[in-house]
Amino acid sequence: TQLLEQSPQFLSIQEGENLTVYCxxxxxFSSLQWYRQEPGEGPVLLVTVVTGxxxxxxxxxxxxxxxxxxxxxxxxxxxxxxxxxxYLCAGARDYKLSFGAGTTVTVRA
Amino acid sequence: DTGVSxxxxxxxxKRGQNVTFRCDPISEHNRLYWYRQTLGQGPEFLTYFQxxxxxxxxxxxxxxxxxxxxxxxxxxxxxxRTEQGDSAxxxxxxxxxxxxxxxxxxxxxxxxxxx
Numbered sequence: 144t145q146l147l148e149q150s151p152q153f154l155s156i157q158e159g160e161n162l163t164v165y166c167x168x169x170x171x172f173s174s175l176q177w178y179r180q181e182p183g184e185g186p187v188l189l190v191t192v193v194t195g196x197x198x199x200x201x202x203x204x205x206x207x208x209x210x211x212x213x214x215x216x217x218x219x220x221x222x223x224x225x226x227x228x229x230y231l232c233a234g235a236r237d238y239k240l241s242f243g244a245g246t247t248v249t250v251r252a
Numbered sequence: 253d254t255g256v257s258x259x260x261x262x263x264x265x266k267r268g269q270n271v272t273f274r275c276d277p278i279s280e281h282n283r284l285y286w287y288r289q290t291l292g293q294g295p296e297f298l299t300y301f302q303x304x305x306x307x308x309x310x311x312x313x314x315x316x317x318x319x320x321x322x323x324x325x326x327x328x329x330x331x332x333r334t335e336q337g338d339s340a341x342x343x344x345x346x347x348x349x350x351x352x353x354x355x356x357x358x359x360x361x362x363x364x365x366x367x
Contacts, residue, residue: 238347
């Protein structure tokens with residue numbers, strides 16, 4: 144049983160469209176991290192959010208941490224084929240990470 | 253900074269054999285973590301070290317699994333008497349800890365297939 148629930152599980156969109164991935168939990172985390180993973184590779188860290196209500200922007204990616212530090216969202220504006228991948232959220236407690244099952248994003252050219 | 257490295261990248265073994273994986277963390281990172289990831293799931297925590305001390309082990313880590321970090325640098329994960337259910341991607345991550353933050357950086361993983 145994973146502490147974090149991600150939705151949707153799969154997302155397929157056309158290049159130029161926007162998308163949002165959600166990460167929800169009933170547990171409070173000291174921080175939340177978002178990773179992107181390519182097939183056969185390890186997860187690559189995109190961002191860490193620490194403060195409730197925090198919003199971070201990374202080019203076309205916007206990350207938000209919920210006020211209660213239990214949930215988060217990732218929004219991609221004007222998606223590109225290079226954004227294709229598995230997006231994982233991970234909550235940190237006691238120095239270890241609990242991951243969601245991931246959202247597979249496919250951006251069609 | 254060369255990042256976290258893992259060796260081998262792929263391992264195919266027969267059921268009942270022992271296997272050992274190696275992880276080299278980012279230099280000067282004092283925390284090292286092992287995770288296991290199966291198809292369609294996110295990584296699951298197995299164990300972690302602060303320097304050479306193994307501080308926590310998940311109940312997922314059965315008696316057939318053992319991990320070491322003898323000099324506080326590289327780590328090894330050994331699986332004895334492998335079973336088909338051990339087939340997974342084994343991921344290693346490291347973090348700087350108190351001084352440098354708790355963000356974890358992952359290696360490329362070792363894909364284990366038990367036949």
